[in-house]
Amino acid sequence: MDDENRNDLVVPPGAWGDWVNGGGWLVINGYHVDLILRDIKRVEQIIKDTEQGIVTANYQTGHPHGYISAMYRGELAISKIQYAKNESLCELKNQAEIYPGALKKSLINFFIFEAEFSLMFVKANAGAEDKYYIAGHVFRIISCLNQVLFACNNAYCINEKKAIKLLETFEYKPEKYAERVNHIFEVLGLSLFECYDMTEKLYKEVKKIATEINNFLNEGNSDERKQI
Numbered sequence: 001m002d003d004e005n006r007n008d009l010v011v012p013p014g015a016w017g018d019w020v021n022g023g024g025w026l027v028i029n030g031y032h033v034d035l036i037l038r039d040i041k042r043v044e045q046i047i048k049d050t051e052q053g054i055v056t057a058n059y060q061t062g063h064p065h066g067y068i069s070a071m072y073r074g075e076l077a078i079s080k081i082q083y084a085k086n087e088s089l090c091e092l093k094n095q096a097e098i099y100p101g102a103l104k105k106s107l108i109n110f111f112i113f114e115a116e117f118s119l120m121f122v123k124a125n126a127g128a129e130d131k132y133y134i135a136g137h138v139f140r141i142i143s144c145l146n147q148v149l150f151a152c153n154n155a156y157c158i159n160e161k162k163a164i165k166l167l168e169t170f171e172y173k174p175e176k177y178a179e180r181v182n183h184i185f186e187v188l189g190l191s192l193f194e195c196y197d198m199t200e201k202l203y204k205e206v207k208k209i210a211t212e213i214n215n216f217l218n219e220g221n222s223d224e225r226k227q228i
Contacts, residue, residue: 099156
């Protein structure tokens with residue numbers, strides 16, 4: 001299948017880590033094609049878990065913020081099924097397309113907490129000139145804010161790559177979000193105190209959005225709808 005007839009391109013389950021089960025990077029008729037394997041039993045369990053708001057964050061090669069278990073649900077929701085041997089996969093996809101209120105609340109609450117926690121360490125260490133350590137926390141903060149905003153918009157964040165660009169198309173977000181995120185990382189190398197101030201301001205704006213969404217849900221309103 002590969003244009004260059006390269007050998008051993010497809011690796012077995014587990015070769016890329018526990019969550020990206022395996023697959024291969026091929027070039028077919030000039031197009032780059034990623035073949036990614038998924039354990040259907042695990043996907044089914046994740047669908048059940050996320051219905052209840054149960055989410056885990058997992059260490060995974062290639063995902064700098066970790067592999068969030070809800071990504072499986074998101075992948076299925078936005079996918080286009082080319083072949084299924086029976087209706088069970090189609091039924092699972094239909095279920096995945098509905099964004100559960102319990103999942104929304106869980107992601108918002110967990111990641112707004114983590115963002116605030118990491119922000120505390122950025123503030124405490126801004127004068128230490130330990131940019132490596134600070135950069136790690138700033139990245140985690142932004143990654144958490146991304147997850148919160150995706151959840152606020154009933155959307156699944158399935159990859160850190162291009163996440164802030166996609167967020168610009170959403171209804172609920174701070175103004176000029178992607179531009180401000182990029183600027184935060186530019187400033188990080190120049191002034192840790194200024195970086196902290198900018199990150200804190202963005203965090204507060206996201207928290208305000210999340211609080212309004214949470215209050216709406218806590219009043220007993222149903223906000224389950226299809227992911228677009």
